[in-house]
Amino acid sequence: MYQILNDKPEKVATLSGIDFIYPDAKGGVAALQGVNLDINEGEFVCVLGPSGCGKSTLLKIIAGFLKPSCGEARMGNEIIKGPDWHRGVMFQDPTLYPWLNVQDNIAFGLKMRKFPQSQIKRITDQYIELVGLKGFEKSKPYELSGGMKQRASLARTLVNKPTMLLMDEPFGALDALTRQNMQDLVREIWMKTGNTVLLITHDVDEALALATRIIVMSRSPGRILKEFAAEFTYRISGSEHEMVRYKPEYMELREEILKIISSQNERLKLSQHNPKILLERK
Ligand SMILES: Nc1ncnc2c1ncn2[C@@H]1O[C@H](COP(=O)(O)OP(=O)(O)OP(=O)(O)O)[C@@H](O)[C@H]1O
Ligand SMILES: [Mg+2]
Structure with missing residues (x-):
């Protein structure tokens, strides 16, 4: 079952020019920088990125738990002013x-x-x-x-x-088999309900197994580095099942995403030896 996308998909949530700074004694921790993102009706968006890159911060802004330091987060045409039941949130615990x-x-x-x-x-x-x-x-x-x-x-x-389901590493604490069962359940529910989902994960295979769009973020302060369209979720739920993971197109996309993430980790290691690298990026 493939989803038929309209020429002009309906936007459920829009982030424009989002910066987020956590206040601290030294003037603040920049968690997000210049994030622009449209989430369309019925999409299953997975967000990947190195630890501490601002994934949870991004989700909390959409949920309405945090107010952006700069920029605007909207649900439909309304500015998100706080949490409400239109956006259901699930965490690891x-x-x-x-x-x-x-x-x-x-x-x-x-x-x-x-x-x-x-x-x-x-x-x-x-x-x-x-x-x-x-x-x-x-x-x-x-x-x-x-x-x-x-x-x-x-x-x-x-x-x-909820119009939108926001999940922050919801299966992170589960064993591999239970995790896969939960992924299958979430996919099945998403296909049945046509819900819009944003799921944060550390696991590239989880993103590939569920997403219709994968967003890769840079290390802190988090920016969106690259987006990929994906359709393995339809194939896994169809006759190919888990065999999809052995297909060349799956492995190629997996490799490409992992390269981006590991290049971010390399930057971190290098910048710890040479703080100039961090400054150059800014
Ligand atoms: N309440 C807070 N006060 C100060 N700094 C914070 C706070 N919460 C997060 N941060 C910092 O903001 C940055 C982004 O944090 P965030 O939790 O959004 O990252 P993440 O990508 O979800 O990380 P992980 O993958 O480890 O869950 C990090 O540098 C983190 O240390
Ligand atoms: Mg997090």
């Missing part, structure tokens, strides 16, 4: 209330939004089924495995039907 069971954790957002009880039950059941947690409705978070907690977290986010 599952966000579940330990004293609530799976069902009540998932229902939480709808209760806050004062949905009628009967509707809450119906929607919650639907998402419990979707993430494969049927039979665990009454379990408390401490009774669940890491993967199950992330499934519950995902349902808790999706239940609000």
